[in-house]
Amino acid sequence: MGRIELRGLTKRYGTLVAVHELTMDVPPGRVTGFVGANGAGKSTTIRMLLGLTRPTAGTATFDGRPYAQLSEPMRSVGAVVDPGVFHPARSGRDSLRVLARAAHIEQRRVDDVLELVGLADSAGRRTKGYSTGMRQRLALAAALLGDPPTLVLDEPGNGLDPQGIHWLRELLRGMAAEGRTVLVSSHQLAELGQVADEVAVIDHGRLLAHQPIATMTAGGRRLEDAYLALTQLPAPEELP
Amino acid sequence: MTAQIAAELLKLRTTRLLLLTTCVAVGFAALVPALGTWDPEGFGVAPLTSASLTDMMRAPAHVVAGAALVLGIVAATGEHAHRTILTTRLVQPDPIRVLAAKATALGIVGAGLAALAEATAAVVGTIGLARHGLGAHPLGDGRPGVALTVILLAAAFAALGTALGSIVRNTALAVGAALVWALLIEEALPGLTGDPDLGRWLPAGTIDQLVTLQPAGPSPAAAALALIGYTAAAMLLATLSDTRRDP
Numbered sequence: 308m309g310r311i312e313l314r315g316l317t318k319r320y321g322t323l324v325a326v327h328e329l330t331m332d333v334p335p336g337r338v339t340g341f342v343g344a345n346g347a348g349k350s351t352t353i354r355m356l357l358g359l360t361r362p363t364a365g366t367a368t369f370d371g372r373p374y375a376q377l378s379e380p381m382r383s384v385g386a387v388v389d390p391g392v393f394h395p396a397r398s399g400r401d402s403l404r405v406l407a408r409a410a411h412i413e414q415r416r417v418d419d420v421l422e423l424v425g426l427a428d429s430a431g432r433r434t435k436g437y438s439t440g441m442r443q444r445l446a447l448a449a450a451l452l453g454d455p456p457t458l459v460l461d462e463p464g465n466g467l468d469p470q471g472i473h474w475l476r477e478l479l480r481g482m483a484a485e486g487r488t489v490l491v492s493s494h495q496l497a498e499l500g501q502v503a504d505e506v507a508v509i510d511h512g513r514l515l516a517h518q519p520i521a522t523m524t525a526g527g528r529r530l531e532d533a534y535l536a537l538t539q540l541p542a543p544e545e546l547p
Numbered sequence: 548m549t550a551q552i553a554a555e556l557l558k559l560r561t562t563r564l565l566l567l568t569t570c571v572a573v574g575f576a577a578l579v580p581a582l583g584t585w586d587p588e589g590f591g592v593a594p595l596t597s598a599s600l601t602d603m604m605r606a607p608a609h610v611v612a613g614a615a616l617v618l619g620i621v622a623a624t625g626e627h628a629h630r631t632i633l634t635t636r637l638v639q640p641d642p643i644r645v646l647a648a649k650a651t652a653l654g655i656v657g658a659g660l661a662a663l664a665e666a667t668a669a670v671v672g673t674i675g676l677a678r679h680g681l682g683a684h685p686l687g688d689g690r691p692g693v694a695l696t697v698i699l700l701a702a703a704f705a706a707l708g709t710a711l712g713s714i715v716r717n718t719a720l721a722v723g724a725a726l727v728w729a730l731l732i733e734e735a736l737p738g739l740t741g742d743p744d745l746g747r748w749l750p751a752g753t754i755d756q757l758v759t760l761q762p763a764g765p766s767p768a769a770a771a772l773a774l775i776g777y778t779a780a781a782m783l784l785a786t787l788s789d790t791r792r793d794p
Contacts, residue, residue, distance in 0.1 A: 393634075396562045
């Protein structure tokens, strides 16, 4: 159910190599963290995976099929690429109704996901009045609209308050426990350490490691230290 | 595809853009016959006759076509301005289907907008003429043909606006380009080329050829074909643009 496969995925913008021959598998039933600094290539990789950016080379597939060839994409893959993807003059509920209508999803599912993400009370308000956290919740609601077996989330915790972070953590763990594939990009290592089963580290567009989190943190090592060692940055306590 | 069109129609219904353009088009359609029959001499209108109703129904053509064009432009560029194009493309990854659904939905809305404007012009005009003791039936003297022409014009201009907006992706730039084209380039081209009839073949010029049946220039059928050609060419360019650029 929903195995993600990246094979030699590459994106060049002129002479800049944003992503370089990235190859990895994201298995179902686990939460896979996708870690990297700002500009490391996480978002570009996710956009290529979702067919929003054309790769220079390589492939990105869901169960062997590129996103563009999925017959009902929203029922196959739920994605958060950016919380700022809603028309400011449209209400939260209407924003989801538009997506549901285009994806042949029954309208009552809109209210279900609004309830699930805790936006039922503010669903009738225009999204221009939403906080960043509310927009993030709405983006998550959109991702869950088709009840997909695969979730691809780019920085889903940004803007969420502590309750929201806790809720998101439980949601992702629950999704993985149901056998769904969950790929979450983040640069919040401490948070990712609490939810991910395995972690892929990307730096300057190259995959440095993809290991179970237990392996990365073996011997009591913190995920942050493992990440810094991989990216050859000094650990916080070594900084002057 | 039907679901995509329904979603595009819902998008239009859930913001104020459609309401605003409807108010402009219908307001203008009401204003022209209202003022023309209120004080014909004051507004320099030819002496009123029963046939004046036909002119009143022709009058909104430019404004309705312009409103439909702007509606199409803003609907297309708004997707990029507000980044809703990302969710649109996540639901429907094929950019050609997205463009086709949007152009179809805008064509339907443009036609609806024009139908409302024409109905308004017919009702206000009929009432105004009755005040002067002139009886005119909105369905008489070829008026349904005028209304249908304006409706089809609006549908074509809405699709043209959608294509232009998809190519340019920036609202100010696309609306500015449309204004410069209609107000400057179409006016200047006949002089620059030395062909005074050229303007009648250009997009805005076709409105007059189709609605007011000018004696010179292309026949209504030729003008209609020219407008369909412009719309098809713009849609082709928009398709090439959308398939080659990331959203």
